[in-house]
Amino acid sequence: MLARTLPDEDWTARQGEVLEAALGLLVEEGATLTTAGVARAASCSKETLYKWFGDRDGLLTAIVRWQAAKVKLPRIDRERLDAASLREGITSFARNLLGVLSSDTSVALNRLAISHGGTGLGAIVLENGRREMGRRLKPVLEAGRDAKLLRFDASETAFRTYFGLVVRDVQIRLLLGEDCRFGGAEIAADAERATDQFFALYGADEMQALPAEQNA
């Protein structure tokens, strides 16, 4: 397997510290992030910033990549797959997704990428966010299909439906500034609900036992 399509850039420890400080500042200051502010927060000089990252855009790109490289959730293994483990794998994926999307860091990074038009930042976030999520879950879904536990034609379509059932309007509401921050309990309940609905739509016949209308 290829390590990554992206050239997994390796920063030095000091550069990592700077990027970490920049990320923290981005979370609390939003898109009004300034190079002077980063230099101050990271106790480094602007000249060094420009020497390392070349450009303000380069710095922002590095921040996004830095965060993207950090979230390396363990892939779910497809061995030992029965109905219960499949369901738990899918549900835990949803919990994870909701937890990430509702984090301050994710909101700040998505805000940055969105406000930054089309300079590639959005593509990076898309590739390491939404796309990577699909890459994580699809093998599980396909294993479930192989085990006759799920029925679907295209795993991409099935994943997008699950994504919609899980996320619904949460991400856009967070991005638009509504503080519908919810804790672990609500996340777990939402993940359960979405999984119930997903199995009602894509489960093999014997899996569709649970009624779908148990709304939170």
Next chain:
Amino acid sequence: MLARTLPDEDWTARQGEVLEAALGLLVEEGATLTTAGVARAASCSKETLYKWFGDRDGLLTAIVRWQAAKVKLPRIDRERLDAASLREGITSFARNLLGVLSSDTSVALNRLAISHGGTGLGAIVLENGRREMGRRLKPVLEAGRDAKLLRFDASETAFRTYFGLVVRDVQIRLLLGEDCRFGGAEIAADAERATDQFFALYGADEMQALPAEQNA
């Protein structure tokens, strides 16, 4: 019926022209919109802009409200409700929603509101976008429930599920700059798929005839 909860600010014809020009400029220039640019595009002076809207923020707010006041989709009437008309009402709502969300104007306005942190712009977009959509569809859903065609406890939850099934990851992908622009055919197909899935989840028993796994 109350006209609107918002004080339906009435601009003069000339002010409407200016706002229209500003909206067009916002679509093609994005968040880098400048007052001088608006003045140039609208053939008016910056002084007039500040006289009318007070502030750059006031101008942006006026643009958002202006667009919000324009999209006055006809509410669906709940009379003469059988299975076919309910389904058509819901599906046409989904078509409408997808059409609006994928429009350049919607993308630009959402980008603006998102990049603009928490200065109320996001709240306005939320109120006139996502919230208004709920206000439109919920009566239809409740009428369907009264007619024993749908089953759910909270119409809000049912609506949010439908929202997720319709929109999925489309909006965030558009906001992040991916050009997954699709035409009327794809929109119609997506609306049909989402409606099938919605009836599979929330339809009364005799409505769940259609299989759910007909993926695009």
Next chain:
DNA sequence: GCCGAACCGTACGGTACGGTACGGTCGCGG
């Protein structure tokens, strides 16, 4: 025809920020 209000076009001050240059400091190899 005259006045005033509204508005257009433009020019200007203030400021914030991206990007650069320069002096000073630390650590290391010779």
Next chain:
DNA sequence: CCGCGACCGTACCGTACCGTACGGTTCGGC
């Protein structure tokens, strides 16, 4: 001890843009 490279802090420059001021023009009322 010397030189050197990396880096910090800061001062600085150019530019872009917000917000305002001013002269000129149009238009309705009298």
